[in-house]
Amino acid sequence: MHVADKQLCALGVLEEELPAIRTIRSLEALEAGEEDFDPLTYQVLYAVAIGYTDDEVNALTGMSDQSQTALHRTERAFDTLIVTEESRQTIFIPETQDDLRRALDADLSGWEIFLHPVQRKLAYQDYDDPVLVLGGAGTGKTVVAMHRAKHLADQIKADPSRSGERVLLTTFTANAAKILEANLRLLCPEHLDALPSRIEVISLDLWAAHFLKRRNHAREIVFFGEARERLDQLWQDVFVDHALPEGVSETLVKAEWTQIVQAKGVIDLHAYLKIPRTGRGTALDRHKRAALWQIFEDYRARMILLQLAEPDDAYRDAIEILSAEPAKLPYAAVIVDEAQEMGEQAFRLIRAIIPQAAERNGKSIFIVGDAHQRIHRRRAIMSACGINIRGHSRRLRLNYRTTQEIGAWAISVVKGVPVDNLDGGTDTLQDHICLTHGAEPELVECLTEAEELSGVAAWIHSLSADEVQLSDIAVLCARRADVDRVRDALRMSGIHTMALPPDRDETRQTGVRVTTMQRAKGLEFLAVAIPFLSATSFPPGDAFRSAADAADWEDIITQYRALLHVAATRAKKILRLSWSGAPTGLIQP
Ligand SMILES: Nc1ncnc2c1ncn2[C@@H]1O[C@H](COP(=O)(O)OP(=O)(O)OP(=O)(O)O)[C@@H](O)[C@H]1O
Numbered sequence: 321m322h323v324a325d326k327q328l329c330a331l332g333v334l335e336e337e338l339p340a341i342r343t344i345r346s347l348e349a350l351e352a353g354e355e356d357f358d359p360l361t362y363q364v365l366y367a368v369a370i371g372y373t374d375d376e377v378n379a380l381t382g383m384s385d386q387s388q389t390a391l392h393r394t395e396r397a398f399d400t401l402i403v404t405e406e407s408r409q410t411i412f413i414p415e416t417q418d419d420l421r422r423a424l425d426a427d428l429s430g431w432e433i434f435l436h437p438v439q440r441k442l443a444y445q446d447y448d449d450p451v452l453v454l455g456g457a458g459t460g461k462t463v464v465a466m467h468r469a470k471h472l473a474d475q476i477k478a479d480p481s482r483s484g485e486r487v488l489l490t491t492f493t494a495n496a497a498k499i500l501e502a503n504l505r506l507l508c509p510e511h512l513d514a515l516p517s518r519i520e521v522i523s524l525d526l527w528a529a530h531f532l533k534r535r536n537h538a539r540e541i542v543f544f545g546e547a548r549e550r551l552d553q554l555w556q557d558v559f560v561d562h563a564l565p566e567g568v569s570e571t572l573v574k575a576e577w578t579q580i581v582q583a584k585g586v587i588d589l590h591a592y593l594k595i596p597r598t599g600r601g602t603a604l605d606r607h608k609r610a611a612l613w614q615i616f617e618d619y620r621a622r623m624i625l626l627q628l629a630e631p632d633d634a635y636r637d638a639i640e641i642l643s644a645e646p647a648k649l650p651y652a653a654v655i656v657d658e659a660q661e662m663g664e665q666a667f668r669l670i671r672a673i674i675p676q677a678a679e680r681n682g683k684s685i686f687i688v689g690d691a692h693q694r695i696h697r698r699r700a701i702m703s704a705c706g707i708n709i710r711g712h713s714r715r716l717r718l719n720y721r722t723t724q725e726i727g728a729w730a731i732s733v734v735k736g737v738p739v740d741n742l743d744g745g746t747d748t749l750q751d752h753i754c755l756t757h758g759a760e761p762e763l764v765e766c767l768t769e770a771e772e773l774s775g776v777a778a779w780i781h782s783l784s785a786d787e788v789q790l791s792d793i794a795v796l797c798a799r800r801a802d803v804d805r806v807r808d809a810l811r812m813s814g815i816h817t818m819a820l821p822p823d824r825d826e827t828r829q830t831g832v833r834v835t836t837m838q839r840a841k842g843l844e845f846l847a848v849a850i851p852f853l854s855a856t857s858f859p860p861g862d863a864f865r866s867a868a869d870a871a872d873w874e875d876i877i878t879q880y881r882a883l884l885h886v887a888a889t890r891a892k893k894i895l896r897l898s899w900s901g902a903p904t905g906l907i908q909p
Contacts, residue, residue: 574868848890
């Protein structure tokens with residue numbers, strides 16, 4: 321690619337740096353020479369090299385100052401932020417008096433005021449087809465999803481003939497939905513508080529459960545806990561009554577049930593014999609499949625007898641009801657966050673809530689996700705579930721949360737792992753850019769776990785001495801049991817802790833946040849410690865309980881890579897990783 325000197329200078333490159341720039345022949349060489357350039361020059365060169373247009377580069381460089389400003393929460397008044405033409409392009413300008421008052425009065429985060437032009441366009445444009453937004457951790461996918469919800473709810477509010485319509489903003493877990501709702505309350509409380517509310521925020525599991533309850537569905541949907549144990553017992557009863565085909569273990573039967581039969585919605589032997597089992601590690605011939613089908617039928621029959629249902633059953637039942645009465649729902653749109661965790665039945669349900677025909681009447685589907693962060697094993701190809709994005713797939717590339725140093729480390733954990741784009745293609749973080757710089761992640765090798773724990777406590781004390789708020793620090797663990805251990809150790813060192821911040825109200829409480837990596841999804845902290853990354857603890861031994869063969873084993877390792885990637889990308893500025901003995905093979909110390 322040739323870019324003229326004049327053009328580079330117009331984008332902000334210093335003239336005296338041009339000779340050095342002209343020696344660079346590849347992106348790798350540019351990355352290696354980062355230290356040699358002025359930071360702004362580097363940012364411009366990088367953006368040009370990965371194909372940004374001049375306008376995008378200008379927006380990016382103008383943007384970085386303002387996002388920094390917002391993240392540091394300086395006291396600048398809102399009207400001084402919108403004086404320049406450049407900032408007008410890059411920020412979200414309040415459209416109502418209420419929005420403006422909130423922006424001026426409240427302690428707002430960056431995302432409530434700023435939107436990058438790419439984000440703004442995505443959230444505020446009208447589309448004829450479903451839209452998919454991909455982007456690495458911290459690129460503002462959730463922010464875009466929230467602004468999209470606000471935009472669509474604004475349109476409903478503005479048109480009295482649409483009164484009663486609403487936007488369904490959904491995500492994978494109830495915890496993530498809670499966080500979303502708390503943030504949305506800052507952006508557009510009037511839509512949540514309206515009667516009836518113009519935006520409904522709920523996990524898809526719960527949505528399906530409520531929907532079926534209103535339709536007098538008799539079966540209890542089993543998510544976890546005591547009912548889950550009853551299903552485990554059911555499997556044991558079924559195994560007593562059936563001989564397993566040669567070479568097939570109980571673990572394999574259960575994995576086949578979850579990952580093929582339930583995930584793909586297979587309901588009869590004929591379909592099961594024909595279904596492609598892509599990704600499964602153990603071959604099953606016709607004969608074995610027929611034998612397994614008897615086991616599956618028996619398990620299903622017993623489950624129905626006990627009036628229990630698995631989440632995929634619930635999705636399927638809801639889809640069936642909706643297919644018979646599609647027009648009755650109030651939803652003008654479905655917006656999906658964390659879409660990488662949604663399986664086939666979930667996408668089919670979303671399609672059933674907004675059937676294709678309804679798109680002609682202005683109803684819409686908007687999906688955001690990042691398969692690098694898939695921490696559960698469900699996956700799907702959206703177009704195979706009837707959600708055809710017809711080229712409406714967009715990528716967000718700028719990471720507003722983590723420093724370049726933390727981002728690079730987090731990406732190294734998932735490097736080489738093939739990652740999908742939720743629609744049958746592949747995805748990559750090659751063009752991911754972090755907007756800020758900071759210290760390298762601290763990698764700490766210890767002799768024992770006790771030493772690790774006292775190291776984490778000393779680290780927290782030193783951050784406190786540097787005036788970092790305890791509530792801005794998190795310790796993230798792979799296992800629930802470790803959360804308690806960490807809390808005990810920190811308490812002994814005189815450090816106040818809090819198990820989990822489920823919503824905004826609690827973020828005001830003091831105390832270091834100690835939680836599992838899974839529950840940290842959707843959150844962010846100034847400083848994050850991740851202990852217990854030794855070869856014997858990460859992944860934890862019991863993680864492999866459901867592995868039926870080598871392919872499952874690999875899958876679980878990939879899942880734990882993603883989990884560590886998620887945990888590391890929760891850190892905005894400081895990341896500390898530790899292990900005792902040998903480190904996990906998932907990191908390069
Ligand atoms: N245009 C922007 N200007 C300033 N800050 C922004 C902007 N967009 C997003 N942010 C901030 O970046 C951080 C990450 O945003 P968000 O949580 O939406 O990203 P994400 O892509 O959903 O992340 P993840 O996939 O890791 O959950 C948040 O602190 C958000 O406020």
